[in-house]
Amino acid sequence: MTQRKYPLTLRDVSEVSGVSEMTVSRVLRNKGDVSATTRSKVLDATKSLGYVPNKIAGALASQRVNLVAVIIPSMSNMVFPEVMTGISQALDETDLQPVVGITNYLPEREEKVLYEMLSWRPSGIIIAGLEQSEASRVMLANSGIPVVQIMDIDGDPIDAMVGISHRRAGRKMAEAILKSGYQNIGFMGTQTPLDHRARKRFEGFTQALAKQGVEIVDREFYTGGSALAKGREMTESILTRSPDLDFIYYSNDMIGAGGLLHLWDKKIDIPSQVGLAGFNQVELIDGLPLRLATMDSCRFEIGQTAAQIIAVRNGLLDLPLENIVELSPKIEFGDTLLRK
Amino acid sequence: MTQRKYPLTLRDVSEVSGVSEMTVSRVLRNKGDVSATTRSKVLDATKSLGYVPNKIAGALASQRVNLVAVIIPSMSNMVFPEVMTGISQALDETDLQPVVGITNYLPEREEKVLYEMLSWRPSGIIIAGLEQSEASRVMLANSGIPVVQIMDIDGDPIDAMVGISHRRAGRKMAEAILKSGYQNIGFMGTQTPLDHRARKRFEGFTQALAKQGVEIVDREFYTGGSALAKGREMTESILTRSPDLDFIYYSNDMIGAGGLLHLWDKKIDIPSQVGLAGFNQVELIDGLPLRLATMDSCRFEIGQTAAQIIAVRNGLLDLPLENIVELSPKIEFGDTLLRK
DNA sequence: ATGAAAGCGCTAACAG
DNA sequence: CTGTTAGCGCTTTCAT
Secondary structure, three states: OOOOOOOOOHHHHHHHHOOOHHHHHHHHHOOOOOOHHHHHHHHHHHHHHOOOOOHHHHHHHHOOOOEEEEEEOOOOOOHHHHHHHHHHHHHOOOOOEEEEEEOOOOHHHHHHHHHHHHOOOOOEEEEEOOOOOHHHHHHHHHOOOOEEEEEEOOOOOOOEEEEEOHHHHHHHHHHHHHHOOOOOEEEEEEOHHHOHHHHHHHHHHHHHHHHOOOOOOEEEEEOOOOHHHHHHHHHHHHHHHOOOOOEEEEOOHHHHHHHHHHHHHOOOOOOOOOEEEOOEOOHHHOOOOOOOEEEEOOHHHHHHHHHHHHHHHOOOOOOOOOOEEEOOOOEEOOOOOOOO | OOOOOOOOOHHHHHHHHOOOHHHHHHHHHOOOOOOHHHHHHHHHHHHHHOOOOOHHHHHHHHOOOOEEEEEEOOOOOOHHHHHHHHHHHHHOOOOOEEEEEEOOOOHHHHHHHHHHHHOOOOOEEEEEOOOOOHHHHHHHHHOOOOEEEEEEOOOOOOOEEEEEOHHHHHHHHHHHHHHOOOOOEEEEEEOHHHOHHHHHHHHHHHHHHHHOOOOOOEEEEEOOOOHHHHHHHHHHHHHHHOOOOOEEEEOOHHHHHHHHHHHHHOOOOOOOOOEEEOOEOOHHHOOOOOOOEEEEOOHHHHHHHHHHHHHHHOOOOOOOOOOEEEOOOOEEOOOOOOOO
16 A cells, blocks of 8 residues: 555566456456456555556547536636536446546637647647637647537537527517517627627527617626626626616626616516526526516536537547537526516 | 658658657757758658647657646536646646546546556646545555645645645634624534535634534535526525524625625525635636625645646746645635624 | 557657 | 757557
């Protein structure tokens, strides 16, 4: 159980067990036939030594790395943890493991993280969004491994893509809002250049309104800080500036929740006086006085499907999967959007 | 820019640039002196080929892996993202990179993740908590690399530890509550066997109360679901059951926020009629009608310090750091705890 | 069912 | 400043 020569090798196990390195390797990988006697001799030795195989060497020799690189902009977002859950669950069926890289929405950072990841020769890449820098696209295209772009399908994939149409999502929400009779509509969201998906929802939203001759009355954008507090403050300020607003569409549930709290506080009736909707269907805000209208962004399923595509491409799973998978988010009306 | 033979090697770059593999390697790692001419020849070749070095081979040859394994129970928790930020920021000064493994509070899963991580021979390990299984402790102790246990310091470290005393945190909060004149105190938290740190806070809390002859009037535990919703429901139920409660201590800010919303809703005056306190100082809930009393858990600093210890041990940073670092959380009174 | 030889792609160490 | 040699610790392939 004790040990001194730190990086133990197969050779050490071989010597202690009196079995060749090759056979030890077979036992450890459950590969090929090994007699029960030999097997237990080896297992005893590894256990008593506390041997941990060196995957670096194994990967180099076998030219196979059971890692899937996952590159996402942020983790604190509520949205990616759920994507990760989907990925992990799907990969648990295989011997693949996810490794996460965070870009903070910075293209230069994305390039660096991607380069770093590729240098470990993973078995696949899952990367958020369709908007990579030219350099990143080249790396991905030349990587020789399966690449799945996730979250968004409004654009052309490098290889495979799984996600929802954020433009369509914005459009659907606009249509539902208009159908419910709201007319004076405001928008509140993150500073868009950073977040392409929020931008696309906004574009789809305004286009669908325009189609029915409606234009956004007011809008406000924020960056940084607590989304809940921002939603609160900004909702107050937008309603002060544009008191005739009867609906506010938020680019995510957290600022929407802030808005909800503000209106609740001010005794403004929801949804008759002012209606609200967010995006993402985040469980975190379950428990507010009202359930915010929102749209499921299919995060779990996106992660799961993306991981399955990687598994299939590696011959680890047999499933009929397209290279382009569009999921369909549904509107949750909750308590803040009249249903008509 | 285009390429066909997928895993490009140093040899390919060497051939294209007319420079030996060794020198190409030097250029790519900025190691040793290389003339400007040679350097640019090499850089041109790598760029035009789109060569990405193979770290697997590099790590095997150099016996050095610039990875730091970070093993934590969960990511969706609000607490670990901030720890990760601290780790990332500290490691950014070095060439080390964090790799995260998630255990979901399952010891068996922790063992597996740890084994997997160790098999990549990282330059250090940062692992949450002091309560590992015997097998995990043996692996850690025998790994031959720096091990930093984080979050908690109520116990003995395997190697190094950075965190706060959760027992003391619970005690301090109890003292502040009593000092403010509250007498009928309730507790609400996660199912404790899973979460040792919440348990220790609870223990410290009740001990400090006992010292002043006070006993908890009521308590309730939950598991799973939206913490906000649980906080709301459970606060209602505990107050129904024990209407004389004048203070509730929550094991985290999210359920505390749920309780806050319930009381707000019921027009129960905070903090005069009922006082509240949570734990963690989570930015996410900034924006509630009142600021919940809480305690900073020093998450960022914990991550940062742990990473610095790893960097120092690897000779990548020169800083005088103890092996045991206790940080001191401070009470934030907010609006829900009388200050007397 | 087990072993021996060769080599994965890179870098340490030494030459020059 | 540049090149050569010898592995790093495994696994692949081929023998036995």
